[in-house]
Amino acid sequence: MTAAALPPGATLGILGGGQLGRMIAIAAANLGYRCHIFGPEADPPAGLVAAATTIAAYEDEAALAAFADAVDAITYEFENVPAATVEFLAARKPVRPGAKALAVAQDRIAEKTFANDQGAETAPFRAVDDRAGLDAAVKALGLPAVLKTRRFGYDGKGQAIIRTVDDIEAAFAAMKGQPAILEGFVPFTAEISVVASRGVAGDVAVFDPVENRHSHHILDVTIAPAPGLSPALALRAQTIAHDLLIALDYVGVLAIEFFVTGDGRLLVNEMAPRVHNSGHWTIEGAETSQFEQAARAALGLPLGCPIRRGRSVMLNLIGDDARAWGRLLLAEGAHLHLYGKAEARAGRKMGHVTRVLTDDTPAEAAIASLRRAIAGA
Amino acid sequence: MTAAALPPGATLGILGGGQLGRMIAIAAANLGYRCHIFGPEADPPAGLVAAATTIAAYEDEAALAAFADAVDAITYEFENVPAATVEFLAARKPVRPGAKALAVAQDRIAEKTFANDQGAETAPFRAVDDRAGLDAAVKALGLPAVLKTRRFGYDGKGQAIIRTVDDIEAAFAAMKGQPAILEGFVPFTAEISVVASRGVAGDVAVFDPVENRHSHHILDVTIAPAPGLSPALALRAQTIAHDLLIALDYVGVLAIEFFVTGDGRLLVNEMAPRVHNSGHWTIEGAETSQFEQAARAALGLPLGCPIRRGRSVMLNLIGDDARAWGRLLLAEGAHLHLYGKAEARAGRKMGHVTRVLTDDTPAEAAIASLRRAIAGA
Structure with missing residues (x-):
């Protein structure tokens, strides 16, 4: 352990109380840590599984100061936390990932310029x-x-x-x-992403690249590993992720979305300095989930092993999709996750379902089977 | 879904706030349910991951009535809940497993007599x-x-x-x-257990028999499946578990401990009407954990698939063993679970660690490796 490692029983502060914060909180609890959620919204889903919750604005310095006093390290579930909030907190307790990564990820120009500077192509x-x-x-x-x-x-x-x-x-x-x-506009043949993590000691753990398919601009399906991606491109994507982690002196989980072009190039599309929807499959599909990696990194612990347990497919449950919970509880191999959100608004991410394939079931067949369960057809 | 199935967003009440209630609460949260812990002890570990906690005596009828009003179904993490408490609550909300199973499990004479009546041998x-x-x-x-x-x-x-x-x-x-x-006194060659579940619709899911080794009367190691147990005895143990579930009209998770004698007999030693330490390996080692089965059964949902993902070894972390957390975070294949207990008293169950083996690593080698990590040797 490095000196930075917080012992079990310490408290992880999480900015944002949505499903990402919720799943980080569960992962931290499994390791014996307490979580304290901070966010402006009432009844945050993450608050239902956390030891403490503060509902306050990100500009409320009194609330932020009390939060910083109550926790031992801080992470966040989304990249739009105001920079001033992170600066205020970072003066009091470690905030991981740090301000530099957040600044880069908050601005699409800075993000693309940074990627280009590291030798990664963009559109x-x-x-x-x-x-x-x-x-x-x-x-x-x-x-x-x-x-x-x-x-x-x-x-x-x-x-x-x-x-x-x-x-x-x-x-x-x-x-x-x-x-x-x-x-x-870049004609691409697939969208892939890499979820990568780096610990305080500099240890790096990179999940295999996955393919993402979107519907109405919202992630619909993730397939792990990305089918049809050549080993060379997979390695290239992971190397880019690795290099960006180092260049940012990053501590935490970083998600990088790429376009794969018809002529075999990888273009960095977006970076998210946090756990990512395209990494949800890791809960069942990898030895260590992205949420546990986020908790470990923020707490100053060494990262876990990122190897896959098989192939995985993950389908998001958007809006009324979540009504299929009864069928999904019975669907073959399905691991249902619902986020505890009271209202199933259209376009709202209500949950997801993952199936890990350890035999030769085609990913497309597994996806089709889960879609039938969701549709009730 | 049967009419008894509670929809996501419903609240599961859990009597007892220790590690078993904590792991049930996490499993229920993953499925989108809220949990409410009830128990007499201050700062219950389960309360750190639950939406609500009531700290009150099991005899406090006003607190019990308010708890019953606040939840949709109730389960418990230990069999020594007073019968009057369960009776009081059962008049208001479904309590699963029910009073009959609890009565049988609370009294060693009733337990053994019941097992004998069902055709299972005991000492x-x-x-x-x-x-x-x-x-x-x-x-x-x-x-x-x-x-x-x-x-x-x-x-x-x-x-x-x-x-x-x-x-x-x-x-x-x-x-x-x-x-x-x-x-x-029965000379036995091994102690095994079967963790079995039954849903409200009568669906039964039985985990494979595991071998348990104790130290100072406390579970030390579980190996799944029980090595050296003949297929015939394994099936016999599962059949006994199945028959006891049916005979008790049971809804929930039931653990049955057996002695295996040198002449190939199975003797029922104890029954626990709840999730059991010898089932902790199922979190990573089975498609559905015993905790998810307990939550599903109590909530009126169908059970999940109990098949193993490989072989597993589980070591309890007792007292100061938990100090090895730093080494266990790095140990090969180790999944660390700590329960959030503040004080590491001698003999106290502080956590456990599981390794799932999907290659041909001998279970004994995996146990030895984890023991070295715990000992720091």
């Missing part, structure tokens, strides 16, 4: 600060292209596709005056 | 209500024999071995006037 991009800048960017990158807010985007929010010049005006209006980025 | 035994009864029982069963309190014994507490007539007086005194049972 071509231009910063867009005003209408003239957008016109210049369209001229430089060509169409189609995607206009995104530089900050605070997730699950397709704050994005507009520009297919022809006729779309420019509406896309610009959709940014509502926020700083934006225009990204060249 | 020979006699009820002992006074000193004259003890002398008669010794005469009938011969020596050596074991004198135990009829009720409230666990982990070797309330037991005295009588090797010669000179031990009789001290053994009788050790019972402190409580009703007792004298059990004939």
